[in-house]
Amino acid sequence: MTTSLDDLAEKALRGETPSREEALAVLAGPDELLDVVAAGARVRRHFFGRRVKLNTIINMKSGLCPEDCSYCSQRLGSSAEILKYSWITPEKAAETAGQAVRAGAKRVCLVASGRGPGDRDITRIEDTIAAVKADSPDVEVCVCLGLLADGQAERLAAAGAHAYSHNLNTSEARYSEICSTHTFADRTGTLRRAGHAGLSPCSGAILGMGESDDDIVDLAFALKELDPDSVPVNFLIPFKGTPLADTWELTPERCLRILALFRFVFPDVEVRLAGGREIHLRGLQSLALHLANSMFLGDYLTSEGQPGADDRQMIADAGFVIEGTDERTLPDARHDLVAIRRRGAGSDLPANA
Known part of the structure; x- marks a missing residue:
């Protein structure tokens, strides 16, 4: 690696994007893992201190999706034994x-x-936002409904x-290997x-789907061009009944x-520790907090997460x-890009938060 980790951290503190060579070296260079984490942690502390933002997912409608995303338990043709239900009420x-929120x-x-x-x-989502805000007026509401048509975002x-x-999920070069329906x-x-x-744009990745180091760097740089405010980093959960069921890499x-x-x-930017963290990071989950300043609390869309406690x-x-x-999540330099307006779904069990 021609650039030391200290130099790489300094570049990040100045808001400069690493070169492709530097990015690839983070993934597979000679530096010891703890040295890499320490350099990244320096950047994380500078912008976000020791704060961890908690997020939770509410799966409003589960299963029976017409898209064929290979990683997804809700995909067309999936035989994964997940909860399937239509829209829950606001x-x-x-x-x-x-x-x-109380958790x-x-x-x-x-x-x-x-x-x-x-x-x-x-x-339905408009009514749900109103109901959520009536009970928790200060909570941020993020929506994820797939591809948007004109006027819907407004x-x-x-x-x-x-x-x-x-999420972009994977690199553009191999996207057709993962999904053919969009x-x-x-x-x-x-x-x-x-x-x-x-x-506020939120877009990230699913890693562990057979991608190369070059794919990961391509994806990170493509996301950078979109200038998201939050970037969820998911690690593949290999559901039985999906094409990637045996992909444990x-x-x-x-x-x-x-x-x-x-x-x-x-x-x-808010880098969020997302799906798959429990099964892939295992005993090193807490070390990941020195890099990510945000994480999901409780369960995911169709799989259970670590108990909120x-x-x-x-x-x-x-x-x-x-x-x-x-508290502001993003540092002052980015805060003008954010305009805040102020478990259980589909089952008989309480939410895991």
């Missing part, structure tokens, strides 16, 4: 959101399976949504549409190096604190 969503969540992510929403679906923003989430360009188009409507070290790369590329204990044991609702 009241149920608000109840679940309130429980998560420390600052952002609630309303997610529904499908290619994209129809007008009736947008109305409706979500007017309803009080704070952000729109749509394109990489479809995804970037939706992110731009959401941003133009005033929604990640190690804790690989995950940490990936997180370090994303921190160097996105020094002042364990997450909160992990954060405290590692010397971090949960970010309060009255």
